[in-house]
Amino acid sequence: MHVVIIGGGFCGATLAKLLDDVNGLETTLITKTSFFEYTPSAHKCITDLSYQGYIRIPFNVFLKNTHIIIDEVTSIFSDRVVASSKEITFDFLVIATGVDYPIYLENKKNVFKMNCSQDALKIHKMLKNASSVIIVGGGYIGTEISAEIACNMKDCKITLVHSQKRILERSPLVASRYAEYFLRKRHVQIILGEKVIDHKDDVFTTNSNRSLQSDVTIWCTGTKSNPFFIDDLKGDIFSKDQRIIVNDHFQLPNHSHIYAGGDITNIAEEKTARKAEIHARFISRNILCQCNKKKCRKYESRSSPLVISLGDFYGITQFQQMVFAGLGHGLLKKIIEWWTLQQFQ
Ligand SMILES: Cc1cc2nc3c(=O)[nH]c(=O)nc-3n(C[C@H](O)[C@H](O)[C@H](O)COP(=O)(O)OP(=O)(O)OC[C@H]3O[C@@H](n4cnc5c(N)ncnc54)[C@H](O)[C@@H]3O)c2cc1C
Secondary structure, eight states: OEEEEEOOSHHHHHHHHHHTTOTTOEEEEEESSSEEEOGGGGGGGGTOTTHHHHHEEEHHHHOSSSEEEESOEEEEOSSEEEETTEEEEOSEEEEOOOOBOOOOOSOOTTEEEOSSHHHHHHHHHHHHTOSEEEEEOOSHHHHHHHHHHHHHOTTSEEEEEESSSSTTTTSOHHHHHHHHHHHHHTTOEEEESOOEEEEETTEEEETTOOEEEOSEEEEOOOOBOOOGGGTTSOSOOBOTTSOBOOOTTSEETTEEEEEEOGGGBOOSSOOOHHHHHHHHHHHHHHHHHHHTTOOOOOOOOOOOOEEEEETTTEEEEEETTEEEEEETHHHHHHHHHHHHHHHTO
């Protein structure tokens, strides 16, 4: 049986590792880079370039039997995938290509997205000669970046613009309040309830007609699913927001040998690295169940803890409606990072 996995992020890399030495399975991982990257710490590379080496692990370190193809998949059919005009057939396919983090502005000059550590290095280079930065979006990523710069680049004037009434609005109120207090105390200007809608001649305009100027802007306003390469598959496989519809076994409708996991799925839950890993574990078991003609296991989404770092030492840990914040939670995130990276050694 040949399993093809597309995407070597949290879901794809975890799954490849789980299937790497399973007897009777041949596994191929097709992904754009030659390494796994721990993206939850990518923002650290904005202030510390050396961090990149720590959060990247080449696939050949932990995948000894898997075929690794560094390429971009451009089409998927029910029995094969196409990458750089090469066709690879499969018995099982797993789509784990994550989502994009687009910039919704026409003029993108000096506007950077923060998708991975390579983006962080570009931002680092620009911030070296900058005295001001605008961060657009006060969700998890925008808040962590604001705190990282506020703690480690103290001369840089930071403005955080967020369209909602509070930052981290998907978290309990107490988490938002703590993050806001932490940032304001470190002189971050926070503008709430406004959206940046235009950028002309280095001036950003919000929907309240406020004008803002900065040397560098970091765009963190959310994700977009764009799995254009799946268009050739038959059936209704996309949700309204272009995520892939999966059943509770992670299989696509009418394609029981094709699975999807991680951020690209339409499962109604907070999209996190931990969830993507859990999806990989379910998919691995279900592929083995299918091979052995056993019943597949059903996935039920459960809350899992989320740690938001605010600089190196401070942070917020939330689990359901419980929130713990303060000194030490930044270190907790580092312990999780260390533990996760150990799994890939
Ligand atoms: C800056 C940042 C900070 C984050 N912080 C946190 C955090 O603190 N905690 C947390 O839980 N989550 C965090 N997340 C979210 C977390 O990283 C994602 O939920 C997780 O990575 C999703 O895993 P995935 O496997 O679905 O996709 P990804 O990890 O995004 O992996 C997708 C992979 O597919 C590859 N790919 C895409 N298209 C193709 C193609 N056509 N062909 C071949 N390969 C392809 C990509 O190159 C990538 O390697 C953060 C994300 C970012 C960007």
